[in-house]
Amino acid sequence: MSDSPLRPSSLINTVYGAFLRPLGGWVSIADLIALMAELDVDGPAVRSAISRLKKRGVLEAERRGANGYRLSPAVHAVFDEGDRRIFGSLEPADLADGWVTAVFSVPESERAHRHQLRTRLTWLGFGNITSGVWLAPGRLLDDARATLERLGLSEYVHLFASRYVAFSELRSSVSTWWDFPAIQAQYAEFTDTYGPVAARLRTESDIDPREAFRHYVPMLTQWRRLPYLDPGLPEELLPEDWNAVAARRCFQQLHAVLADPSLRHVRTLTGLETDTP
Template identity: 80%
Template structure:
């Protein structure tokens, strides 16, 4: 499991975010091991991943008749933000909505914060236009504000809303501010893996909940990185053959097919079946 999207900790994050969070936020370690076994992750790997997530402050131990783990209250806002990015509008931004610009200057004595800012702005979907100047579609303003405040980085950054006025061709400039080939490679990998699965499942009259779970969790784990790497730039600024369109279609199709039966499966395993 060398791909970060299939690491046990990544899959467990998805299980908590997509299911456990909506079933009270707690799951026994025994039930989690059962679910992860269906994703080809064995018990020792689950326990090791849980230990790492606990050290990172994502999970907290809690006993409810059995040993288990609950999502830390500190990460609820992060998961809510993830929902907005992952399941929100899959359409490109409108050029008329303008831009959010982040400008920062960090003293050399605090250069670790400079690296953290660059990393976090990249993860939020910002493109680097010049030293200390980063740009993203205007609809990412609140996500940027909330994230920078949560990480204690807001003292180093000024956020502006902006419109592009002159002097370059914006479409050409944008292609140098974002790494389009790298983003397209991620979309190509996603579509190549999951388009055949979507086509096969669409032909089935009913989808077995266990099969749905086995397909949905790895798919969602791979997908959830993409809305962060791709800021959803306006369509008129993108390459004509931008492959995000097909990847989004595949994701939406699989989400609609698999999310509900996957949840039914988790309810059954955890004994929290709906009345």
């Protein structure tokens, strides 16, 4: 497990997204507490995190013979989008595919929306060119459109499909639009934490499902932030020492080895099956 503390609410999000969705999206509170205990999160911390997730509209209380919580229907699209981003193509964008440019202007009386836009565009992988002008690889257009519409922010934003034609050297410019050192620091932290785990597990032929779960959930929780902060810029625009490739390889290796036994562990502990209504 990572030495960096991960919030219980983030771990619960991962458990729902990776395991409970394919098992029906619901779990009893007793079983959720038992699952989180495997991750060294105690019952009071689980209940506090659930309360926050309920307030954010992520979870809804529902009794199915026992008290429990299900994913709110409103967040299914968010989790589906996350799957595409986290488990989809990890290859760099093609420079020939162009860019998506977001231009927004928010009245001072609605500056909370301005902050929300900046935060959301950052998490979509956009770089900031100047005030109110943001840029991302063209393949992020659909995700940007869907996210801004879902959050009710589309009325403030214009999206353009664009190409860069002049005047600066593009590679030097993008290094000022994205915070490369911050992105690389997170990749380095991930690889430093989980590279030794991947190396050890490569030598093991039979992985205990409980151990797999204890490694996989924190690993996926730490990883799933990175495909959002990293827009997947074309390779020719990246620094020569770009460390994303090693981190992605580590993630793919661990996902391939740990995901299935982790799911078996969740099914064994909860008794849930894939055909749960």
